[in-house]
Amino acid sequence: MDDRIRITDTAEGQDRVLTDEAMAFLLQLHDRFEASRQQLLQIRRKRRAAFADGDSPRFLESTRRIREDGSWRVAPPAPGLEDRRVEITGPIERKMTINALNSGAKVWLADCEDASSPLWRNVIASQVNLQDAIRERIAFTSPQGKDYRVTAAETPTIVVRPRGWHLDEHRILVDGVPMSGALVDFGLHVFHNADELIARGRGPYFYLPKLESHTEARLWNEVFVVAQHLLVIPQGTIRATVLIETITAAFEMEEILFELREHSAGLNAGRWDYLFSMIKAFRLRGPEFVLPDRSQLTMTAPFMRAYTEQLVRACHRRGAHAIGGMAAFVPSAKDPVATERALAAVAADKAREAGDGFDGSWVAHPGLVATCREAFDAVLGAQPNQLGRSREDVPVDGAALIDLSTTPGEITEQGLRSNIEIGIRYMEAWLRGHGAVAIHSLMEDAATAEISRSQVWQWIHNESTTSDGRIVTRDRCLALVDDLRAGFDLAPGNRFREAIALFREIALEETYPAFLTLAGTERYLGDGIERPTTGSIPVQDAPERLIPLDQPVEGEPERAAA
Template sequence: MGTQPVSSRHALQLDPEITKNHQDVLSEEALIFLSALVEKFADRVPGLLADRVEKQKKFDQGELPDFLPDTASVREGDWKIRGIPDDLLDRRLEITGPPDRKMVINALNANVKVFMADFEDSFSPTWSGVLDGQRNLTDAINRTITFTNPQNGKHYELNENPATLICRVRGLHLTEKHVEWQGKAIPGALFDFALYFFRNHRTLLENGSGPYFYVPKLQAYQEAAWWGEVFSFAEDHFDLSRGTIKATVLIETLPAVFQMNEILHAMKDHIVALNCGRWDYIFSYIKTLRNHPDRILPDRQVVTMEKPFLNAYSRLLVRTCHQRGAMAMGGMAAFIPAKDPEQNAIVLEKIKNDKSLEANNGHDGTWVAHPGLAGTAKEVFDAALGDRINQMDISRSDDAPITAAELIEPCEGDRTEDGMRHNIRVAVQYIEAWISGNGCVPIYGLMEDAATAEISRASIWQWIKHGKSLSNGKTVTAEFFRECLAEEMLVLKDELGAERYNGGKYEQAAAMMETLTTSEHLTDFLTLPGYELLD
């Protein structure tokens, strides 16, 4: 990639050059702050990622995840996190989505307590999309954001009391290829954090809120400690008191569930909650245990929170968080409303059952992906909470200790050809959307993001690797998968119509799906090869 120096006052190189349209977002002052962060913290990220690789080698060789013996004193110690700001004490319902301008307005206006603006799994990080997203969030924080639909003239603006805003930054594995330091692309996480914090922290504090973040994909407490240092550096840089920045960490990898106490402790000045990022967690279960033939998951549709290994994960998260004075957030309901009344009634019943399980386990709140489901999910938590604003009084301290064996217990259920073919169609459609610049896609009644597409392709990869049989007796091989892929592409062409199919990137997506699913080694994240195809 060619580089274009933008200033002698900082060490970053940008390509392409900053256009007039984005000079307000990438101001000289913002770049100087970003440069300071990058110079201090970027070169430690490769080591953290290398540690993941080394740990995975041990899992591949037969080791199973377990609690860490050398941090027992942290798990057994008597300590709590620093504290939770008032506007984060009631998080009974959160909505998530990308920082698209119309989405930001609708989400902040929805019947929810929190909007998580997402630069990660529901977002395709094109350069213009990243910069426009940052501007949209600043406009929302300044209460100046509006949007008029060019097709129908419909006008959108913020209501009087919008939801609390939290920004989810990219994971440590993702880079921002348009910004280099010493010839290397910088971590996307630092780019997202630096811009959002620098541009908005003063106004957020003046508004009675603060710079709040969701941190994704952590696999070890050392990564959490790195984030804690980043936050402290930013606070010191602007003479802010320790703990001004607050973060919620998603427990969405299998290794991390064994280090929840350690993650809370490593970030105790800044952390306020952990979240059950269930879809990525299921993907991580597959990825972590990919060489273990006795722990292969069935069709993703049957891997629900009632399954013992997922229910144990939920209960352990509640117990750990509440013991340490942190909140315990539930996971995503990916359903979207159905137009057919009978079908919509089924969707709403699934939402009620899912959220009731979380509320009964003691979670303080939960997620939805669509404003149309906010009312149903909120009713469940309203009923569970009563006069309380959260469930931090539920300690689960009388529960039997949750063991490592429970957290990695094999999951019962069928592997079906219909399920495999459904996974193929979902993954191809999602990949096509993502490489076209859209990371949040309604497919077959669900709001799909990168995590659900990851499950779809990783499951088939694992079935092929271990030569697993389907419920109809067929063995999953690379050849059988390729046959199914070719047939399902014809189904998609018929479903979508020739014009839309031929006008999209479906053939490119199918080729990427084939490579991901039949390669000898499981690719860590589909967004890594996908990012190479983005502008």
């Protein structure tokens, strides 16, 4: 292994994943793209500061020609991605991998990001499990002796979600600087599995999270071009679906498709992170930007309708799939009445998405696959998708995307209490290594926890009132934390004390951390090695870019002038 690289932790399966050849590949990606990543993270911080000062997102004048040019299209669907009517998501844990492969879904989103806690053992195990799943050799026996095997005649197409651009992999250092978590997750998967996937009639496919601009999509496209060149696989083999889960990305959907068009597989309405992004962007902009209880924020809210309908319009205008949002309910045989009621709500939600023109949608549990499939079967029939259905009837309306004033609902004592409880319970499980957690019959992940803690922070700093007329204050929230503490199991082995401390830091203090995963990793999952704060390397101190953001990559068609 190159002596510039230092790995600071160990986990079972590491020798199989971090081979000398794989690390050499990662090093090439790091050297070529790390400075660009840091530039883009600085742009994020500047844009976030501008929103705090009163600026608002808008459609870019500099890219008007891309939006107005009706001639360009993304690549046609790749093998295994023609029909995406049901996609199941979850962490790449061994048992959950087998359950996903047996689920009957068309696509499995194998998640290295919001549904995965970034403990080193999880990072390595995810790559081991992907290798075994792709090669049809995955099996698992539980501590109770139950065997899990893949028995489905047809398994879902695998699409991997790497970590976002903002996250470091602090256990792999190059010249003392952490590698990008995104490039580690992407690079290890594509290096070990691309040839095998191609041989099996599929390809290395990805979901790209947390993008905030088309220039961030451009960087991913450059990564794909270079990776395919280094691995000697045809250009365009890699495909990526972008989650539109930030408010700035919602204003650049066609530009994002354009940047990735040779590698594009569509866009997804990442509803939970999108709500988190809205709260984060406008958290100090006054009462008109304060949203009601999380449980009341449905996809029928006017600003969410505008977002999803404009997403379908952008996708189908360019020949790209539009994938709907997550159904997070967890069915339970112990409460058949509640389960029946929740399944009816899921069915209505999926029927609305199919009726709006989406080509498929997400579920978080195998028990929801049939409900989602039935809703899309009713609209699609034997057709694999709705790419031929234009939504030109939908207006491109930037004002509608950020008009929160017409959102129905209220802030309640129960909503405040629920946000605090979910935030703490989720972070306790996350610190123990679980990124997707069933809490009160809903599958919670980092995105839903972000909404919970961000709403609490916003309500405090806007002096919002609950429906009983009382102001939400820090002291009131601290009292609720103390009241809830009695219901937490504080026996040895859990991490509730740390989770409570973390929640207080990210929800109840003056400073607002951009991501709970950053704050939690730096404080509780670090390794004690001194290094620059995540995402804070100044551009002038970074190595010279090898691929300027405004120039095409060698071997790639030139971009149309914006």
